[in-house]
Amino acid sequence: MVDLLSIILAAGKGTRMKSDKIKVLHSVAGKAIIKHVLNTLDGLNSKIINVIGHQKEKVQAELEDLDKWDLNYVIQSEQLGTGHAVKQAADYIENHSGPVLILYGDTPLLRKETILEFVKKHKNSNSDLTVMTAIFNDPAGYGRIVKNDQDQLISIVEEKDADQKTKKIKEINSGVNCIDSRLLKDFLNNMDNDNAQGEFYLTDIIEFAVKKNKKINTYTVQDSDEIIGINTRKQQAEAEKILRKRIIEKHLTNGVTIIDPDTTFIDSEVEIGSDVTIYPFNYLEGKTKIAKKTVINQNCKVKDSVIEENVEILSNTIIKESKVGAGTNVGPFAYLRPGSIVEENCKVGDFVELKKTTVKTGAKVPHLCYAGDAEIGERTNIGAGTIFANYDGNNKHQTKIGKDVFIGSDSILIAPLKIGDNAKTAAGSVVTKDINSGDTVMGVPARVYTSEKQEK
Ligand code: UD1
Numbered sequence: 001m002v003d004l005l006s007i008i009l010a011a012g013k014g015t016r017m018k019s020d021k022i023k024v025l026h027s028v029a030g031k032a033i034i035k036h037v038l039n040t041l042d043g044l045n046s047k048i049i050n051v052i053g054h055q056k057e058k059v060q061a062e063l064e065d066l067d068k069w070d071l072n073y074v075i076q077s078e079q080l081g082t083g084h085a086v087k088q089a090a091d092y093i094e095n096h097s098g099p100v101l102i103l104y105g106d107t108p109l110l111r112k113e114t115i116l117e118f119v120k121k122h123k124n125s126n127s128d129l130t131v132m133t134a135i136f137n138d139p140a141g142y143g144r145i146v147k148n149d150q151d152q153l154i155s156i157v158e159e160k161d162a163d164q165k166t167k168k169i170k171e172i173n174s175g176v177n178c179i180d181s182r183l184l185k186d187f188l189n190n191m192d193n194d195n196a197q198g199e200f201y202l203t204d205i206i207e208f209a210v211k212k213n214k215k216i217n218t219y220t221v222q223d224s225d226e227i228i229g230i231n232t233r234k235q236q237a238e239a240e241k242i243l244r245k246r247i248i249e250k251h252l253t254n255g256v257t258i259i260d261p262d263t264t265f266i267d268s269e270v271e272i273g274s275d276v277t278i279y280p281f282n283y284l285e286g287k288t289k290i291a292k293k294t295v296i297n298q299n300c301k302v303k304d305s306v307i308e309e310n311v312e313i314l315s316n317t318i319i320k321e322s323k324v325g326a327g328t329n330v331g332p333f334a335y336l337r338p339g340s341i342v343e344e345n346c347k348v349g350d351f352v353e354l355k356k357t358t359v360k361t362g363a364k365v366p367h368l369c370y371a372g373d374a375e376i377g378e379r380t381n382i383g384a385g386t387i388f389a390n391y392d393g394n395n396k397h398q399t400k401i402g403k404d405v406f407i408g409s410d411s412i413l414i415a416p417l418k419i420g421d422n423a424k425t426a427a428g429s430v431v432t433k434d435i436n437s438g439d440t441v442m443g444v445p446a447r448v449y450t451s452e453k454q455e456k
């Protein structure tokens with residue numbers, strides 16, 4: 001039995017964003033706006049209904065990984081206003097008794113602690129309707145909270161419907177409401193669209209509840225930033241800044257050294273261990289995890305990757321969808337493309353590009369190299385200027401190099417290719433055939449030499 005029914009409104013296009021992508025799918029701190037909103041429900045025992053419309057398949061795809069939650073969808077095919085959007089969930093409301101929490105899908109700065117406290121307050125005060133509000137110095141664009149002489153909420157007036165006096169009110173509607181299901185049902189059956197925008201406003205429920213003598217409360221958030229709604233790119237940029245600051249503060253509290261918080265950009269789902277040091281101009285993105293004592297020098301980007309303990313990432317390095325093992329050094333100017341795994345105590349040095357390549361424990365690729373679709377065995381050394389020629393113009397091919405191999409500078413390894421343990425290539429070799437363990441090759445194309453230096 002769930003305690004709560006939560007409805008998230010996310011059907012609108014977000015015309016003011018001037019984008020092909022709908023508003024709630026835009027990201028803030030590396031995560032879709034709607035996902036931030038949904039995360040505030042973490043910890044509440046709630047059935048969740050997302051009201052979707054524009055780009056509905058994309059919204060559903062974005063939320064796919066939240067499948068452990070009780071997520072449900074209803075479709076609003078025409079966006080006739082926030083009240084009309086809630087009405088699409090009428091069947092769910094019909095079958096629910098108790099409070100219904102309504103959130104707008106465009107408010108990503110809400111904290112889950114705030115939502116929890118808000119719902120608690122609604123329940124404890126036996127209200128029929130609680131509206132979350134905030135005080136804004138610049139309330140432009142938001143619905144204004146109109147109160148009577150007894151400081152009781154009597155209506156919410158949208159900016160477009162407001163007279164000059166009402167526009168001066170600084171207390172605004174956040175869009176977060178908790179409403180008793182019977183009152184909500186009654187309102188949805190009686191609402192109209194008699195206003196400047198010709199829309200069915202959810203906010204009209206206040207006057208409706210006043211007429212019915214219902215118990216109405218407001219809950220004012222202390223940190224008004226929490227209820228910034230994203231309608232424009234400007235608001236998106238503001239939210240981005242606020243959220244990033246919060247994220248940085250969280251990591252500082254957890255024991256991460258961040259040399260310059262103003263030039264460090266960390267997405268909301270990144271995890272960082274203690275005693276990590278992050279130099280300026282770094283971007284840590286997506287679901288990246290960085291274990292303790294790692295150092296990230298300036299101007300790097302790490303996206304959706306796992307970096308283990310005591311790694312040093314030197315400046316100007318990019319790492320995407322890859323893994324770097326403990327004690328390894330990467331960079332400067334290294335590029336780890338998706339699917340690369342560098343194991344423990346390795347060196348991947350300057351101007352090295354790896355793609356879908358595994359560098360096994362203790363191996364070194366110190367400088368100037370391209371390795372694609374390859375495996376480099378334990379303790380093997382790849383000389384400067386080595387190219388793994390993995391592409392024949394039509395297909396990509398694999399190269400597998402064994403343990404303790406020495407690849408001389410400027411070798412070209414033409415895939416598909418296998419090089420056995422302890423083999424060697426002389427500088428400038430072009431290797432077109434597999435090399436057996438222990439053999440040495442040289443020349444163009446490379447030929448095998450025995451230990452007596454005779455050509456085989
Ligand atoms: C709304 C409130 C306003 C409040 C502000 C807070 C109303 C009438 N106004 O204004 O009082 O101060 O939010 O941010 O409620 N949506 C639908 N279907 C629709 C219309 C909207 O799903 O038919 C969704 C949108 O996708 C969005 C949310 O509802 O996520 C809010 O709509 P929006 O157009 O942003 O309302 P605001 O003008 O910001």
Ligand code: MG
Pocket residue numbers: 104106229230231
């Ligand atoms: Mg809005």
